[in-house]
Structures are given as C-alpha cells and as structure tokens.
Amino acid sequence: MTSDAPTLLSARGLSLAFGPITALRSVDADLWPGEVLAIVGESGSGKTTLLNVLSGRLPPDAGQVWFRRQDNRLADVHAMRAPELRALHRSEWGFVHQDPRQNLRMNVSAGGNVGERLMAQGARCYDDIRAEASSWLSMVEIDPGRIDDLPRTFSGGMLQRLQIARTLVTHPSLVFMDEPTGGLDVSVQARLLDLIRKLVARLRIAVVLVTHDIAVARLLADRIMVMQSGNVVEAGLTDQVLDDPHHPYTQLLVSSVLTA
Amino acid sequence: MDGYNFAYLDEQTKRMIRRAILKAVAIPGHQVPFGSREMPLPYGWGTGGIQVTASILGAGDTLKVIDQGADDTTNAVSIRRFFARTAGVRTTTRTTEASVIQTRHRVPETRLREDQIIVYQVPQPEPLSRLEPSRVETRNMHALADYGLMHVKLYEDIARYGQVSISYDYPVMVNDRYLMAPSPIPAFDNPKLDRMPALQLFGAGREKRIYAVPPYTSVRSLDFTDHPFRATRAPHSCALCGATDSYLDEVVMDDRGRRMFVCSDTDHCTSRREVGHAGPESLPEAAE
Numbered sequence A: 001m002t003s004d005a006p007t008l009l010s011a012r013g014l015s016l017a018f019g020p021i022t023a024l025r026s027v028d029a030d031l032w033p034g035e036v037l038a039i040v041g042e043s044g045s046g047k048t049t050l051l052n053v054l055s056g057r058l059p060p061d062a063g064q065v066w067f068r069r070q071d072n073r074l075a076d077v078h079a080m081r082a083p084e085l086r087a088l089h090r091s092e093w094g095f096v097h098q099d100p101r102q103n104l105r106m107n108v109s110a111g112g113n114v115g116e117r118l119m120a121q122g123a124r125c126y127d128d129i130r131a132e133a134s135s136w137l138s139m140v141e142i143d144p145g146r147i148d149d150l151p152r153t154f155s156g157g158m159l160q161r162l163q164i165a166r167t168l169v170t171h172p173s174l175v176f177m178d179e180p181t182g183g184l185d186v187s188v189q190a191r192l193l194d195l196i197r198k199l200v201a202r203l204r205i206a207v208v209l210v211t212h213d214i215a216v217a218r219l220l221a222d223r224i225m226v227m228q229s230g231n232v233v234e235a236g237l238t239d240q241v242l243d244d245p246h247h248p249y250t251q252l253l254v255s256s257v258l259t260a
Numbered sequence B: 001m002d003g004y005n006f007a008y009l010d011e012q013t014k015r016m017i018r019r020a021i022l023k024a025v026a027i028p029g030h031q032v033p034f035g036s037r038e039m040p041l042p043y044g045w046g047t048g049g050i051q052v053t054a055s056i057l058g059a060g061d062t063l064k065v066i067d068q069g070a071d072d073t074t075n076a077v078s079i080r081r082f083f084a085r086t087a088g089v090r091t092t093t094r095t096t097e098a099s100v101i102q103t104r105h106r107v108p109e110t111r112l113r114e115d116q117i118i119v120y121q122v123p124q125p126e127p128l129s130r131l132e133p134s135r136v137e138t139r140n141m142h143a144l145a146d147y148g149l150m151h152v153k154l155y156e157d158i159a160r161y162g163q164v165s166i167s168y169d170y171p172v173m174v175n176d177r178y179l180m181a182p183s184p185i186p187a188f189d190n191p192k193l194d195r196m197p198a199l200q201l202f203g204a205g206r207e208k209r210i211y212a213v214p215p216y217t218s219v220r221s222l223d224f225t226d227h228p229f230r231a232t233r234a235p236h237s238c239a240l241c242g243a244t245d246s247y248l249d250e251v252v253m254d255d256r257g258r259r260m261f262v263c264s265d266t267d268h269c270t271s272r273r274e275v276g277h278a279g280p281e282s283l284p285e286a287a288e
Helices: A045-056 A082-089 A111-122 A127-141 A156-168 A185-205 A215-221 A238-243 A248-255 B011-026 B046-056 B074-086 B135-143 B147-163 B187-193 B266-274 B282-287
Strands: A008-016 A021-031 A036-040 A060-070 A074-076 A093-096 A174-178 A206-211 A225-230 A231-237 B064-066 B100-105 B117-121 B170-176 B177-182 B199-202 B210-211 B219-221 B247-254 B259-261
Touching: A008 B046, A008 B266, A021 A060, A021 A231, A036 A045, A036 A215, A036 B147, A036 B199, A045 A174, A060 B266, A093 B199, A111 A127, A111 B147, A127 A156, A127 B282, A156 A185, A156 A206, A174 B210, A185 A215, A206 A215, A215 A238, A225 A238, A225 B135, A231 A238, A231 A248, B011 B046, B011 B199, B011 B210, B046 B074, B046 B100, B046 B117, B046 B199, B046 B210, B187 B219, B187 B266, B259 B266
Parallel strands: A036 A206, A036 A225, A093 A174, A174 A206, B064 B100, B100 B117, B117 B199
Antiparallel strands: A008 A021, A008 A060, A060 A074, A225 A231, B170 B177, B170 B219, B199 B210, B247 B259
C-alpha cells in the first residue's frame, strides 16, 4: 500500500468519552481500497467503540470520519443525513456482527435474507433476485438447494456464512466486521477465515476487522492497530507489528498467545 | 338531534380531526396521529371511520355506509342510522347519490366522482406491522423510505406458494413515496384506488391514526416485474345480476353443498337488475 494513493476511509482525532470513561483518545486511522485493517486489543480497550464511530453508528465527541464514495466524492460520515447514511449502510457498506442472529431475519428464508439488500436498493425482478441469492449461497459454501430453508435450521457456522452472503450481495467497497469468528469452534473458524480471505481478495473489499484474537488478525489483516484503554499504542503492517512488537502492551499481547 | 352536537362529536374534537385530515391530505399515505375519542360502538366496528365521517359531514351531505359492500348489514345500518339521528343528514344506498361514503372492506364498483369523499374504516394502519413489531422502527422505515422488508415478504410468498398470497389489505405505494395499508379491502379493489377522482380518507380509531389519498394520486400495488400484481375474483358470474366483472361473495345455501356467488356490492347488483340484467338464480323470480 502506498500512502499517496487516495484513502477509502480516513479518521482524524476521534475522541469519545462515556461520562468519566474515555473510550477513544484522539484516534487516527486510514484505510485504503481493498485493504484489511485489524483493530486488536483486550476487552474494553475501545475496539468496538472505534468500529461504531467509524461506521457512523455512534457520533464522536470530536474528530471526523471521511469516506470516499464510489463516485469518488469524499463524504463526511457524521455530517450525513440519516437517509443518506442508511442508504450507504445498505449499499457501499456492510456490517458483519459477531452474532449472525442480530443481522439475519430468523423467520425469513435464506434466499429472502440474501435478497433483502437487493430489494431495498430497488431490485424488482424475482428471478434475478433468486438467481443472485443462489449464486451467493454457493459462493459462501451453502448448498443452494437450501435457499428456501429458514436460518434456524442452519448451524452456527452456516449462519455466519449466510450473514456474510447477505452483506456482500450488494458488492460493498467497505465491510465492518465485529469478531466475525467469535463463538465458533476452531475448525469452523478456520474454514470461515479461509472463506473471508478468499472473498475479500477476489472482490477487493476493504475490511475493518475488530478482533481480540491475534491469530485471526495475522491470517486476515494487511495492517493492524493495537488499542489499549482508548489509545492506539502501535500500528503498522501486521507481520511487522506481530513479529517485532515495540510497545510493551503489544509484546504482552503477542507473547500471551497460546501455541498448540 | 336533541342533546347532541351536530354529528355527535363536539366542535373542538372535530377541528382536531380536521387538522389531522388536512395534514394527511398534504402528505399522501403518511399516517397522522390524532386524539381518537371513545365512540358509542366497539373498537373494530369502525370507530376511526365514524370519527372522520363526523368531522367532515355537513348538513347538506348525503351519506352512504357499506359493510363488505352491503348496505343492509348490521354495521352499515347502525352507522347510517347513527348519523341520520345525530346529524339529520340524508342517507342513501345509491353510490351515485352519496356525497360521503363510509366503507368497511370494499370500494364500490361504481366509479366515484370528484365531488364525493370515501372514508375507510381501518383496523391496522401500519402496513409493516406484521413484519416489524417495533413502531419506532417502522416510523424510521417510513421516514427513510426503507421498504425492502415489504418486498422480502412478497419474495417469501412467491418462494413458498408460487404467488403473492396476500388477498386483502394488499400493500400499496402512494405517490411513489409512502407504503400504505389500503385497509382490508380485497386486492381486487386496489386498482380502483389509483388516480381515483374522489378524496380517500382512512381512519383507524383504536390505533389513533388518520391517513389520506388526495384525488388523482398514484397508488401502486407492490409487485415484481416478473410476478406482476393481479386482481383476482371468484371465476363465476353473479347469480342475481349476471355480472362477470364485479367482486363476488360466496353464499352457502344449504348443508348439502349448494352455494351461490353474488355481487358483494349490493347497490351495484340492484342497479343492474333494475335495468334488466339477470343471473341464473334470479330467472324464476323475474318470471313471476
């Protein structure tokens, strides 16, 4: 990544406090198109808060977030009006939750779940929507024959993959992921990580990934930001940071990973 | 009329309802909250419609009330008599003679005119109510015109049954902006709402909402391009007047499976028989 290429998402001086608790202290971040940025840190370090501020879901006390739209216009995320922000969230952005049940409609078939974003954007041809949903199901390794099954008949790993299909169906340029592999067993995790890595590389999607799992960050991320109590203590290329950590907290984090 | 204000409601209440109606007309399809009053009939019998009618009724108006298309059912008769007593207005069963028509679950077959107002009784004004339980969220969806969810429902129907399975209260887009519940009229009546010359007012008493479709406003039934909206009716002709284009009710005649189909719009059926149209069941009578 060259830093003179135009960024997709930039944040400058983000600060946020919940009463006496500082969640973010003057955080800067940059994300280039097609790049995966991991935000790591322990619980309560402000990772998820940062994700919510970057995605416009939570207004910061200070600072700005800029996003480059597909028409190359820069948009100030927190100055956007609600309809525009919601339109952005269902077209050029995606959000993958830790718990797929938060995002999926559990009483709507898999095909309907994948098709919803298309229909929200104005797709009005049933056969096209169905074909698109079916191709996305096979893309995330779900048998297209299950297109009319309800999500509650799916396993945890399938639900997460269904959520990814539902998010990526509109070809977003930026996806926010909050612990996408949390709560899954190790073999399912590995398969899911493999899938995310493949899709992200193939579709050139930029990802902001929040995780407490260093191994996930190492596998997926190009760059990494290490957070501790609202501060970014170290940032850089993933291998650089993880192989040669400078900050004592990063050293602690890296050395505390269990190796089987 | 002694002991009552004109048309039962006090003037202050009528002014409040008229303000809600004006706002509703200004924003076609948008649900306007209003302070619904207790009326001397139970919820579900048309408390919303009756309040709207009471606020727009003038001494010179002629009122028609229909229930499922019929002028002679309990609900229709009671409401018609209620206004005859409390407002002293003329009442009629003729669609063409009425200036105000209050209706439950049907739109008259006769095309309405510019000088008429039709008032619908609405049990559930929120078209998204069965899909999204939170009213805060549905309000947001209306504000942001975020109606993908309604299409998901149609998609699910086609995936499961091969067609959209909504036969009444079929959701419509008003003026290409607001998603609206047309009240539980059969989907057959939906095309009549589109660009109707008469003013259409919708009152939901229990849910405390009023909404409106001004004259000549586009009302489009939701559909897919490859599964277009189709108005369906029972594939029969009316047993009394022989009409093949009207909406039919199925009437069970006995306990041996005999049934007949008759026009649900009684005025339409009567007018047709008066000018000589006849169906298979009316022939013996005509011979007498």
